[in-house]
Amino acid sequence: MKAIWKDKVIAASDNTIVVESNHYFPPNAVDQQYLVKSDTHTTCPWKGEASYYSIKVNDEQLEDAAWYYPSASEKAKNIENYIAFWKGVKVTE
Template identity: 65%
Template structure:
């Protein structure tokens, strides 16, 4: 799977995990130079507290376009160190 935004590949992996129709990419497959940590957090009843990244690609920013669970609940332990995308990020095979 490949995640692209602003004509750049953000992440690419054959080992994504699909949860609720979202592909979670292993953190090591995500290009860290495009990620900026934010203060945004949301809570999922069964996954836990999510944290977000803003994408910064060639001077364009996509606020909170990636999320991850730093310490997911037991039911979602398989997505520890995985990142998912939305807000116009295209995820394709």
């Protein structure tokens, strides 16, 4: 699987974990140069508190386009620190 935005491969892995139709990429499969930490946080009733990254390619930034669970609940420990994408980031094979 690949996560692509602005013709750049942000993440690529054969070992994503699918939860609720979202592919979660292992942290080492994500090109950190494109990630910008965000102050945004949301809470999922069963996964816990999510933290976000914006994605920056050249001079364009897509706010809060990736999320992860740094301290996932017991039910979601398998995706702890794995990163998922949305908001126009294309996730494809």
